[in-house]
Amino acid sequence: MEDYRMIEKIGEGTFSQVLKAQSLRDGRFYACKIMKQPFDSVEQVNKLREVQAMKRLSPHPNIIQLHEIIFNKETGSLSLICELMDMNIYEFIQGRQYPLPDSKVKHYMYQLCKSLDHMHRNGIFHRDVKPENILIRQDVLKLADFGSCRSMYSQPPHTEYISTRWYRAPECLLTDGYYSHKMDVWSAGCVFFEIISLNPLFPGTNELDQVSKIHDVLGTPDSSILHKFKQSRAMHFNFPPQKGCGLSCLVPQCSAIALSLLYQMLKYDPEERIGAEDMLQHPYLRDLRLAEKRISSLCRVTGTAKGCEASGAASSMDHLWRIARQGRKQHHGKHAAEPLIRCKGPLYPAELPKLNIIIPATKMSSFPVTSLPPLPGTHRGSLPAFTSKICHSQLSKVVSSITLQIQVVQPGCQMLLSPIAACVSHHATIPSALSLK
Numbered sequence: 309m310e311d312y313r314m315i316e317k318i319g320e321g322t323f324s325q326v327l328k329a330q331s332l333r334d335g336r337f338y339a340c341k342i343m344k345q346p347f348d349s350v351e352q353v354n355k356l357r358e359v360q361a362m363k364r365l366s367p368h369p370n371i372i373q374l375h376e377i378i379f380n381k382e383t384g385s386l387s388l389i390c391e392l393m394d395m396n397i398y399e400f401i402q403g404r405q406y407p408l409p410d411s412k413v414k415h416y417m418y419q420l421c422k423s424l425d426h427m428h429r430n431g432i433f434h435r436d437v438k439p440e441n442i443l444i445r446q447d448v449l450k451l452a453d454f455g456s457c458r459s460m461y462s463q464p465p466h467t468e469y470i471s472t473r474w475y476r477a478p479e480c481l482l483t484d485g486y487y488s489h490k491m492d493v494w495s496a497g498c499v500f501f502e503i504i505s506l507n508p509l510f511p512g513t514n515e516l517d518q519v520s521k522i523h524d525v526l527g528t529p530d531s532s533i534l535h536k537f538k539q540s541r542a543m544h545f546n547f548p549p550q551k552g553c554g555l556s557c558l559v560p561q562c563s564a565i566a567l568s569l570l571y572q573m574l575k576y577d578p579e580e581r582i583g584a585e586d587m588l589q590h591p592y593l594r595d596l597r598l599a600e601k602r603i604s605s606l607c608r609v610t611g612t613a614k615g616c617e618a619s620g621a622a623s624s625m626d627h628l629w630r631i632a633r634q635g636r637k638q639h640h641g642k643h644a645a646e647p648l649i650r651c652k653g654p655l656y657p658a659e660l661p662k663l664n665i666i667i668p669a670t671k672m673s674s675f676p677v678t679s680l681p682p683l684p685g686t687h688r689g690s691l692p693a694f695t696s697k698i699c700h701s702q703l704s705k706v707v708s709s710i711t712l713q714i715q716v717v718q719p720g721c722q723m724l725l726s727p728i729a730a731c732v733s734h735h736a737t738i739p740s741a742l743s744l745k
């Protein structure tokens with residue numbers, strides 16, 4: 309850590325404190341995410357799902373880049389040095405009085421869709437997409453905080469109490485852990501609404517209220533959908549049929565085409581919900597998609613940034629150009645961007661091979677992880693097996709503060725309310741290790 313000068317605190321989450329730091333080697337500014345929980349070994353650090361996911365997903369212009377990992381063996385402290393962003397989406401829209409121009413909303417949504425598409429293509433789902441985990445720097449958006457992510461090829465039931473309540477999809481609320489990567493699309497839909505309206509879409513005060521807020525807007529779903537959910541839930545629930553007010557009255561300024569994408573992202577049934585790849589093909593994002601295509605073909609033809617700018621194509625699409633350029637830069641300068649694992653304190657022979665090694669971010673074979681389940685349908689090899697071991701101390705702290713589950717009964721509506729979900733603030737992430745076996 310002596311290679312960095314800590315400047316100021318820029319954020320705090322359940323698991324970490326984030327500081328702005330300056331590298332004494334290159335003078336650049338970074339975000340230093342200091343984990344609250346101590347780690348026992350380099351193996352444990354390497355198994356951390358956040359580290360594995362960032363390595364797997366980098367480089368990508370819309371995924372936060374991990375620059376360096378600093379592990380102090382003596383104290384067990386772990387810091388992740390990441391690229392520095394200006395703020396998160398929550399901070400960006402908080403206190404804003406007037407809606408953002410549609411072009412800005414669209415730029416952000418396009419980049420969010422790209423990050424989801426890239427992540428899902430690589431067999432990972434995030435499980436905690438929310439405004440606080442989406443970072444921006446000028447017009448560039450990047451998805452961050454992969455601490456809750458999961459392999460798309462792991463079999464349900466998954467951890468039940470994942471995701472932050474306001475952004476939690478119906479299948480997460482109403483089944484015993486039978487959800488998939490489509491939950492990220494729901495959460496991104498809620499973020500989409502929030503960027504348009506500057507207000508949260510479903511600000512539930514507890515799990516039951518969360519479901520009821522969803523029904524107030526979207527109406528109760530078809531009995532066939534509820535039947536499907538009920539099959540994977542031990543607890544019985546029933547909702548009196550209700551017609552929702554719909555989304556358009558809540559965002560009257562929203563264009564029909566944006567609403568169409570929003571509705572598709574907020575389909576109650578995850579099987580009917582649009583996927584990230586199709587989101588990118590939606591007519592709402594058509595102009596950005598075509599602009600990006602044009603820019604990348606111009607770059608291929610001219611081979612230089614100057615050539616593109618001279619053509620005039622990039623001037624009207626500044627941020628897209630930046631995305632394209634950054635993507636190219638990251639691609640070409642891959643080795644410079646690779647996270648470096650450094651370890652402070654006494655070195656033990658058994659762990660020596662993993663120390664001071666630059667691990668190529670895109671070569672999964674070089675991950676020092678032994679228990680990797682197969683990753684069907686990708687060329688990237690196997691997907692990191694995430695372990696819960698690392699979070700046990702945190703888990704025990706959380707569990708000790710939890711009493712028994714409470715049964716909440718309202719007229720005509722019955723479901724199980726988790727005190728875990730109820731006690732954690734709407735914007736806080738529930739520790740994902742809670743139900744990892």
Ligand SMILES: Nc1ncnc2c1ncn2[C@@H]1O[C@H](COP(=O)(O)OP(=O)(O)OP(=O)(O)O)[C@@H](O)[C@H]1O
Nearest residue numbers: 319320321322323324326339391392393440453737
């Ligand atoms: N690279 C970064 N650049 C700028 N700010 C950042 C960066 N990473 C994190 N932050 C800030 O710190 C906050 C907390 O970071 P993060 O969500 O990664 O922590 P966490 O402990 O995993 O939180 P959570 O409770 O959501 O799990 C973010 O909401 C953001 O405001």
